[in-house]
Amino acid sequence: MSKVAIIGGGFSGLSAACFTARQGHEVTLFEKNESSGGRARVFSEQGFMFDMGPSWYWMPDIFENFFAQFGQKPGDYYQLIQLDPGFQVVYGKDDVLQVPARLEDIFEVFENIEKGSAAKLKQFLAEGAFKYKVGMQHLVYKPSFSWLEFAKKEVITGAVKLHMFQSVSDYVRKFFKDERLVMLMEFPVLFLGAMAQQIPALYSLMNYAAFSLGTWYPMGGMAGIPRAMQNLASDYGVDFITGCEVTKINIGSNKASSISSGKGEYRTDGIIATGDYHYTEQHLLEKQYRNYDEAYWDKRTLAPSCLIFYIGVNKKIRKLIHHNLFFDAPFNTHAEDIYKDPKWPENPLFYACCPSKTDATVAPEGMENLFLLIPVAPGLTDTEAVREKYYGKIIKRLEAFCGEEILQNIIYKKSYCINDFVNDYHAYKGNAYGLANTLRQTAVLKPTLRNKKIKNLFYAGQLTVPGPGVPPALISGQVAAGQLLNYLNTKQ
Ligand SMILES: Cc1cc2nc3c(=O)[nH]c(=O)nc-3n(C[C@H](O)[C@H](O)[C@H](O)COP(=O)(O)OP(=O)(O)OC[C@H]3O[C@@H](n4cnc5c(N)ncnc54)[C@H](O)[C@@H]3O)c2cc1C
Numbered sequence: 183m184s185k186v187a188i189i190g191g192g193f194s195g196l197s198a199a200c201f202t203a204r205q206g207h208e209v210t211l212f213e214k215n216e217s218s219g220g221r222a223r224v225f226s227e228q229g230f231m232f233d234m235g236p237s238w239y240w241m242p243d244i245f246e247n248f249f250a251q252f253g254q255k256p257g258d259y260y261q262l263i264q265l266d267p268g269f270q271v272v273y274g275k276d277d278v279l280q281v282p283a284r285l286e287d288i289f290e291v292f293e294n295i296e297k298g299s300a301a302k303l304k305q306f307l308a309e310g311a312f313k314y315k316v317g318m319q320h321l322v323y324k325p326s327f328s329w330l331e332f333a334k335k336e337v338i339t340g341a342v343k344l345h346m347f348q349s350v351s352d353y354v355r356k357f358f359k360d361e362r363l364v365m366l367m368e369f370p371v372l373f374l375g376a377m378a379q380q381i382p383a384l385y386s387l388m389n390y391a392a393f394s395l396g397t398w399y400p401m402g403g404m405a406g407i408p409r410a411m412q413n414l415a416s417d418y419g420v421d422f423i424t425g426c427e428v429t430k431i432n433i434g435s436n437k438a439s440s441i442s443s444g445k446g447e448y449r450t451d452g453i454i455a456t457g458d459y460h461y462t463e464q465h466l467l468e469k470q471y472r473n474y475d476e477a478y479w480d481k482r483t484l485a486p487s488c489l490i491f492y493i494g495v496n497k498k499i500r501k502l503i504h505h506n507l508f509f510d511a512p513f514n515t516h517a518e519d520i521y522k523d524p525k526w527p528e529n530p531l532f533y534a535c536c537p538s539k540t541d542a543t544v545a546p547e548g549m550e551n552l553f554l555l556i557p558v559a560p561g562l563t564d565t566e567a568v569r570e571k572y573y574g575k576i577i578k579r580l581e582a583f584c585g586e587e588i589l590q591n592i593i594y595k596k597s598y599c600i601n602d603f604v605n606d607y608h609a610y611k612g613n614a615y616g617l618a619n620t621l622r623q624t625a626v627l628k629p630t631l632r633n634k635k636i637k638n639l640f641y642a643g644q645l646t647v648p649g650p651g652v653p654p655a656l657i658s659g660q661v662a663a664g665q666l667l668n669y670l671n672t673k674q
Contacts, residue, residue, distance in 0.1 A: 183208055184670045187441050187448060188420075189428045189466075190456035192220020193652055194642040196411040197659025198454040198666075200252065203418035205667055211420055212443055214427035214457075215606060218412055221614070222652070224405035228594050229546035230494040233405055235614075236652050237535045237553060238373070238505065239398040240391045243318070244653035245407070248660070252414055259410030260400040265540065268397035269505035271369070273362055275583055277510075280503070281366070281393070288393055296360040303393075306357050306367075309343065310390030316340055317387050322648040325661050326625040327632070345383035346621070353383035365509050372557070375485025375618035375650050377517045382621045397505065399540050407652070431455070431466045431639065438639045441466075451673075452638040452666045456659065458616075459629050459645035461608035471635050483623060485615035485650050486520050486557040487600050489564075489572055493552040494545065494594030499536065501584045502550070506534040508579065516557075524559030526568060532556045532576050549593075554580075560611035564600035573597065615651070616644025624649075631662055638673075640665050 186202045188195045191213035203209040217223055221235035239245075245256050256262055266283035273279065279295070282288055285307075289300035316336055324331045337344070345353055354367040368378035370388035400406045412422065423445065430442040431453060440449045455462045460479050463472040511529040519527040535553040538545035545551040554576055573595075581588050600612030617623055631646050633639035642662035644650040 184451035185449060186210070186666065186670075187212065187428075187450040187453045188456065189441070189453065189462065190220065190643065191215075191218025191408075191412075191422065191424065192456060192643065193222065193408060193411070193655035194644070194659040194662070195220070195454070195456035196408055196415060197248065197656045198456060198642050198663045199415045199420045199659075200411060200418060201660050201663035202454070202666060203415060203420045204252065207670070209415075209418075209420045210448065211415070211422050212426050212428050212441070212448075213422070213424045214608075216425045218422060218424060219405055219408035221607065222404055222408050224403060225492075227596070228494055230492075230549070230551050230594055231403060231544045232492040232551065232553065232596075233403050233537070234490075234492075234598070236404050237537065239400060239404065239407075239652075240373075240388075241395060241653045242398050243395065244656060248656050249410075249414075251660075252418075254414065256400070256410070259413065260402060260406040262398050262400050263540070265397045265399055265504050267503060268392070269507060270503050271362070271366055271507045272510050272583055273365075274510050277362075279362060279366065283396055285394060292363060296358060296363055299358055299360070299363060302357040306386070307390055307394055309345075310387050311394065312340065312343055313345070313384055313387040314390045316344060317384065321625070322654065322657050323661060324625070324647075325631050325665055326628065326647045327630065329626055332625070345386070348383045349379050350381045350383050350386055351378035353386055354378065365513060368513075369507065369509075373615075373651055375615045376483060376620050377521060380483070380521070380618070380620045382624065385619060399504065399537070401541055402543055403537065403541065428457075428466060431462075431471075433468070433471055433636060436636060438636050452640075452670055454640050454642055454659070454662045454666055456641070456643040456662075458608050458610050458613075459641050459643065460610035462641065465608070471633065473630060473634055479610060482629075483521070483618045483620050484560045484611060484613045485618045485644075487560040487562070487603060487609075487612045488614045489556045489558055489569060490598040491552075491554040491573060491576075492594075492596045492598070493554065493592055495550040495552055495588060495591050496548075496593045497550070497591050498548060499550050499552075499584055499588065500586065502534060502536045502539065502552075504536060504539045506536070508532045508534065508576075508583070510579070510583070520557060520559045524562060526558065526562060526572075527556070530556045530558075530572070530576075532579075534580065558600075560600065560613045562600060562612075564612065569597045569599060610645075617646075617650065619649045631658070632665060638666070638669055
C-alpha cells in the first residue's frame, strides 16, 4: 500500500481520489477551501442555496460510467431529471426559441424556422453521434503523451468524418442559413472555452450531447455531484483535509517525497495535483522541476473568465425557465472583446439560470433563485465599480425581456469575478473554465498530464487533458489516477 496525495478537491481531484483509493492505497486529499467541490461549491444565504459554478448537466453517460466503475449509479446519490424544454434562447423581446427535450420536437422547431432544416439537423446529429462515439471510446480517456495513442482503426478510417481540420463555425454554416439556428448550433462549443471559428468541428459532438442526450438537473442542485463523489471516496477510505493549502511539493532523488502545507508535512509515494496547473508548477515546484515557464503560459489561449451575480428575488419571474441564454446582442462583438482585443464588453451576451423553476429546495417558497453570468476575458481589471455597472445593465435587459420589475424585488445579491477566481482557486489570470479546446490545444498539444522530470507527479483538471467542463474533469482525474497507479505498480 502506497501513500497518495491528491491536491485539490474539485471534480478532477475527487475522481482521482476515488480511483486511487479503490486500489487499496492510503489516499489523502488536500483542499485549500473549507469544502470540496472546487468550482462547483455551494453556499446558502437567506434561504437561497446557490450553486457557485456549473449549472448544465450534459453527457449523463459520462457520470453513469464514472459511478458504474464503483458498482454504483448516479441515482444512488441524487435524483436526476431531464429538463423540458432543455433551455431557451432569447434573440429579442418577443423572439425566443425553446429547445424541447424530445428530438422529434426539436426537428419541428428547426423546420418552422428554416425549411428543410429538420433533415439537415438529422444528418448533423448523425455525424455528431459518430464523433461522440469515437471521441468517448478512443480519444478522451487517453493520457495524450503521443499521437500514436490515437492510431486506432476507428480513428484512422473515420478521420475524415471527425472533421478535425475545419472549424465548427464553417461546419455549421454548411447545414444552416438562418442566423438564429447558426447561433444555436454554435452555442454548445462555448463550453469548450473558445469561439466556434477557433474550435475544430470534431467538437460538434457537443450538439449531439445537447440535443440527443438532453439537458439534466440533479434535484437539490449541482453540488450534489461532488458531494456524491466525496461520499464514494470516503467509503474507500480517502481522508479529506479541507481548509489546507499545499504550499510546496518537496523532491528527493528525483521523486516527489512529501508535500508541505499549513498543517505540516505529509510524506507521499505519489501525487496528483489538480489545482490550476500554472499555479501548481510556478508556486509549488522549484524551477528545475517545472514542465513549462511563464512565457509558455502567456501564449496559451485561455477559456474565458466570467462575472457572476447570485441573486435572491422575493417573487416569481414569469418568462424565465431553468436555462436562459440572452443572445440579444451582437455575438461577434462580444467574442472579440474576449478573444481578440480583451476588454470589458460594451453590450454583452449573458446567461440566466433559474433553478428554482425546477427545484423548490433552492429558494424560499414563492421566490426565485437567479444566477446571472457574463463571459469576459481573463486578466481584466476587476473592480466593484465595473461589477455594479454590469449589474445595472443586465438587470435592465432582464426586466425588459420579462416585462416586469425585478430590481426592487432583489433581496439578496452577491457578485463573483476574476479576483475571486484568483483568491479562491489560484486561477491563472482569473480564468473560470481553464484552457480553451482550440486545435492547437487539443490532446498531445495540451499541457501534459505528467511531470516530465518527476516520475511520481501527475496533473489533472481543466488545464490539462481532455479539457474544460465537468465530464472532462471527471475523466482527467481517472486518466491521471491510471498513470499514477501504473507507476506505483511497476515500482513495487
Ligand atoms: C461559473 C462556472 C460555470 C460553469 N458551468 C459549467 C457547466 O454548466 N457545465 C460544465 O460541465 N462545466 C461548467 N463549468 C466548468 C467546470 O465547473 C470545471 O471545468 C470543473 O469544475 C473543473 O474541475 P477541476 O477539478 O479541474 O478544478 P477546480 O474545480 O478548480 O478544483 C481544483 C481545486 O484545487 C484547489 N486548490 C488549488 N490550489 C490548491 C493548493 N495549493 N492546495 C490545496 N488545494 C488547492 C482549489 O481550491 C479547487 O478546489 C463551469 C465553471 C464555472 C467557473
